[in-house]
Amino acid sequence: MLRLKNVSAQYNMLTEYVKAVDHVNFEVRKNEIFGIAGESGCGKSTLLKVMCDLINYPLEISEGSVEIHSTDKNGNPLVYKNGDIHKSWWKIISYVPQGAMHVMNPVTRIKSQFFDAISKYHDKKNKKELEAEIAAYLKELELSPEVLNAYPHQLSGGMRQRVLIALATFLHPEIVLADEPTTALDVIVQRGILTMLSRVQKKMGNSMVIVSHDMGVHYQITNRMGIMYAGQMIEVGPTEQIFTNPQHPYTKMLINALPKVGDNSQKEGIPGTPPSLKQPPAGCRFAARCPVAMDLCRTREPARYEVGAGHFANCHLLSDMDIAAEVERHGA
Numbered sequence: 001m002l003r004l005k006n007v008s009a010q011y012n013m014l015t016e017y018v019k020a021v022d023h024v025n026f027e028v029r030k031n032e033i034f035g036i037a038g039e040s041g042c043g044k045s046t047l048l049k050v051m052c053d054l055i056n057y058p059l060e061i062s063e064g065s066v067e068i069h070s071t072d073k074n075g076n077p078l079v080y081k082n083g084d085i086h087k088s089w090w091k092i093i094s095y096v097p098q099g100a101m102h103v104m105n106p107v108t109r110i111k112s113q114f115f116d117a118i119s120k121y122h123d124k125k126n127k128k129e130l131e132a133e134i135a136a137y138l139k140e141l142e143l144s145p146e147v148l149n150a151y152p153h154q155l156s157g158g159m160r161q162r163v164l165i166a167l168a169t170f171l172h173p174e175i176v177l178a179d180e181p182t183t184a185l186d187v188i189v190q191r192g193i194l195t196m197l198s199r200v201q202k203k204m205g206n207s208m209v210i211v212s213h214d215m216g217v218h219y220q221i222t223n224r225m226g227i228m229y230a231g232q233m234i235e236v237g238p239t240e241q242i243f244t245n246p247q248h249p250y251t252k253m254l255i256n257a258l259p260k261v262g263d264n265s266q267k268e269g270i271p272g273t274p275p276s277l278k279q280p281p282a283g284c285r286f287a288a289r290c291p292v293a294m295d296l297c298r299t300r301e302p303a304r305y306e307v308g309a310g311h312f313a314n315c316h317l318l319s320d321m322d323i324a325a326e327v328e329r330h331g332a
């Protein structure tokens with residue numbers, strides 16, 4: 001299980017900070033697919049980097065901690081914390097970064113990329129045995145072992161993405177993080193990738209985190225999900241609840257903007273733009289775009305409210321006390 005406790009992370013630009021992740025709390029449970037959704041630039045990729053301990057300048061964690069709770073061979077509890085998690089890459093946690101073409105070495109065959117990435121973590125085996133094991137695993141994932149001899153540019157975008165997923169899951173890590181795994185692929189290929197991810201997760205019974213700006217992806221394969229806005233996680237809950245009973249005005253607008261079968265009404269995007277993460281506004285960060293914002297929303301940050309079993313949202317409108325205070329203020 002992976003847990004984020006009050007995590008803030010920022011890009012240190014020397015004269016200013018980009019506060020890309022702000023006091024984020026949630027957990028990814030065993031045997032589930034957890035989705036992270038939100039507009040471009042809201043901090044989704046940064047959050048994934050924080051989760052897998054990929055912290056390189058100018059990114060830094062300014063507050064909070066990330067923990068992976070696991071067990072050793074004898075079943076004794078083991079906790080990996082940020083700063084140490086990167087030592088367990090591939091075996092405990094693995095990461096499928098955004099943009100399959102850019103993360104692969106263009107002048108190296110897929111086989112060598114597999115060997116380079118995993119051979120030092122794999123139980124000692126000679127090259128031939130390891131290659132046979134990789135080929136068998138590729139077959140299991142419906143990929144021809146022929147791809148091992150190919151260069152990345154010889155594969156289609158969908159094949160490259162499948163190879164990256166195969167690489168990230170080969171050592172059966174407990175947690176797999178995937179950043180926009182279906183972006184830039186056509187819908188048929190997208191469906192194939194989602195089916196593959198879902199099948200791999202079911203087979204391993206591990207945890208998966210999928211970042212995508214596409215709500216359709218979350219609807220199709222995630223069990224629980226979180227909605228990010230301007231560096232903050234503003235709603236978390238079971239995916240079915242997020243779609244049928246969204247609580248934060250931003251989530252409601254995201255869901256309402258989705259096309260529905262039989263509904264021919266014109267869909268509108270969310271007017272306005274997200275705030276700068278260099279100088280985020282006081283109060284609720286969505287207030288400037290929120291059609292139901294109260295005065296309080298522009299001055300005080302909302303607390304997190306539990307609105308159903310395991311369903312949380314940060315909005316003053318969910319607090320009778322906050323609404324009463326607003327009414328009193330206007331009545332005064």
Ligand SMILES: Nc1ncnc2c1ncn2[C@@H]1O[C@H](COP(=O)(O)OP(=O)(O)OP(=O)(O)O)[C@@H](O)[C@H]1O
Nearest residue numbers: 011018020039040041042043044045046047058277
């Ligand atoms: N290396 C960097 N240096 C400075 N700022 C950065 C860096 N990488 C990202 N940012 C900023 O951090 C914020 C969050 O970016 P991030 O890439 O995490 O968002 P995202 O939600 O994943 O966006 P997208 O969906 O477009 O990938 C943005 O304001 C972005 O401009």
